[in-house]
Amino acid sequence: MTFQVNKEDGLYYRQTLFDQAKRVVIKVGSAVLTGDNGLDESIVANIARQISFLQSTGREVILVSSGAVAAGRKRLGVARTPHEELRVKQALAATGQGLLMQAYELAFAVFRQPVAQVLLTHADLSNRGRYLNVRNTIRTLFEFGVVPIINENDTVSAEELRFSDNDTLGALMTNMIGADMFIILTDVDCLYTGHPAEDPDARPIYTVAAITREIERMAGHSGSALGTGGMMAKLRAAKMVAACGGSSFIGPGRHPEILQALFSGELVGTFFLPGKGTLNRRKHWIAYVLKPQGTLVVDDGARRALVEQGRSLLPSGIVEVRGSFAVGAPVHCLDRRGTVIAAGLSNYGAADIERIRGRKTGEIAAILGTKDADEVIHRDNLVILGSEGVV
Template sequence: MSESRREVLAGVRRLVVKVGSAVVADEGGLSREVIEGLAAEVSRFQRQGYEIVLVSSGAIACGRRKLEIPSRSFTLAEKQALAAAGQSSLIQAYEEAFSRYETHVAQILLTREDLEDRRRYLNARNTLRVLLRWRVVPIVNENDTVAVEEIQFGDNDLLAALVVGLVEADLLICLSEVDALYERDPREDPSARPIPLVREITPEIEAMAGRRPGRFGRGGMISKLRAAKMVNSLGVPMILASGRTPLVLERIFSGEEVGTVFLPGKRRLSARKFWIAHGTKPEGRLVLDEGAVRALREGGKSLLPAGVRAVEGEFERGACVECVDEAGHPVALGLTNYSSGELRCILGARSCEIEEKLGFRGREEVIHRDDLVLL
């Protein structure tokens, strides 16, 4: 086992395993062999003391096969209908497979809106924590039946990364139809070589990803790199490997050079800042002067009213807003202590002037540094 892999696996007790559509489903429908093998492995790991959350795609592909609808381009409503038909079969297959190993499972269906709202986010986190404490394997999927385009995750790679932050996992294992990150898309260049270790996702690494999505999924290598960047920012490593490889989890934890390992950097976000950076959707924009930008980037300071030049959009207190410099370049994301209307009253104001301008004693900071993430 290489030193890097030993460090990645040392101390791992809670992990998220993401399974792609092309792993659990094919043209013939659900792959019972893959689901059976996954259930056997996860159950063995659970008995060894690991806590595992499974993020599984496959509902739409399963529904298409179940209803015997040929592959083609589907409308959003048709995808939602296929997901409704397929999700029941997908969870039933997992239920049956895990029951043979006396392992209980629970279905968790989420939309992006569930994780953008802090209260609902915390409710989901508490539910998952209880299930893990009860030795139940949560099986998470996007709630495609009700998720309109505005509240979709886009693909389950992003959902899996957010679940890592949600449950504070130690490792993300992404099981895909591809067995690693390659120098170039191996579907287009069979001579491309796999990359066993990525220490930092640079533009050169991103250029290696093919733009084509998977056979059944919406993602592709680009979305997997995005998921890796997200969990790496949290201080969590990710391993990309083939979900069709027999005993893939056993081989990973035995130290075999399976797939690609993405190592986290030294700078690590807290769980709260990770949620702000990736789980929220900006509702407005604040334009900052040069001094404020410098204070945030170089001094690690909070944002004060004196540094805000303009307010764009309408939002309430507690909303996520994007902070930009005067040229419009992104600087940070944060949760504001003031509504857009209140902020317009105190633009450029010094802290001692806030109460006079608003008529009440407000917070000194527009965004406290604990609620602010630099971009």
């Protein structure tokens, strides 16, 4: 199995990367923070103590915290249902978010560590100007020695504009601010080769060199009763971080000294090494933050030009336009087999692309009456999505 790193090398890589990590994002899931009586204040206090310790070593830390909906559910005595309406979740989040921040404020105050609440919607990140404003605000909080505590603004987020889970939100934050490491604290010990309760040969995986399809198939071996993500969401988040050159960790959030254990080199949880290449932050924004508004199906020649030769997408290679979108919209490119091969920003709207698809660049002006660009998607605004992730 080529995705694993042997124990000796894994310990070396881990210790080196933890020693070098100066900016860290830590995500804590609902299953860690909540119990039968709502928020577990002892866990909150422990998280605050450990993060305050990291701050004292000169590191900058962001905390991405779930728990608002779960806290609100416990406070209001609302039972969980299989098909809960969005309005109910939003009401629970509105009730629980105050409880969550109150608990953190009190816990961090013991260590004289100031904190700040940052509530985000997907729209805050999909708009480039607002995205940069969020980044600047977080950097300013760092200058003041504040720990930003980030959560999705569930109360106002529309279903179609939500982050899929806080694992994704944490990965986006990691890449946005150029953090060195993303630490996911959850209710599972680590990733296993099989289900520990069902497979006697199941073994823990301590260090992962690359998240391949082989390792993604192992994601069903563990899950959480309270969280929205599950192991597959955590692997997707780790892959996003690796694409931008960061490392990730998934491990037990209720371990009383988990952060100290990690930064002192103990072999706990599963550690994911950085990717070989590094995706710049703008292309990360295109590939991961923006939700596609349409799809362009390309022929085999265009597929080779994009994937193998690093070229722009020309109208001659487009065989089908799906969806209705305007100039500048994010779109996905599919090959004839239906595989998503690229994400990018379109220089033309869907109606105009339908008119010029399959035609040569020199014909654009005659067909449309004007020509804004030779390319439908310029390579500077294009990200190739490889079989093992963004490349």
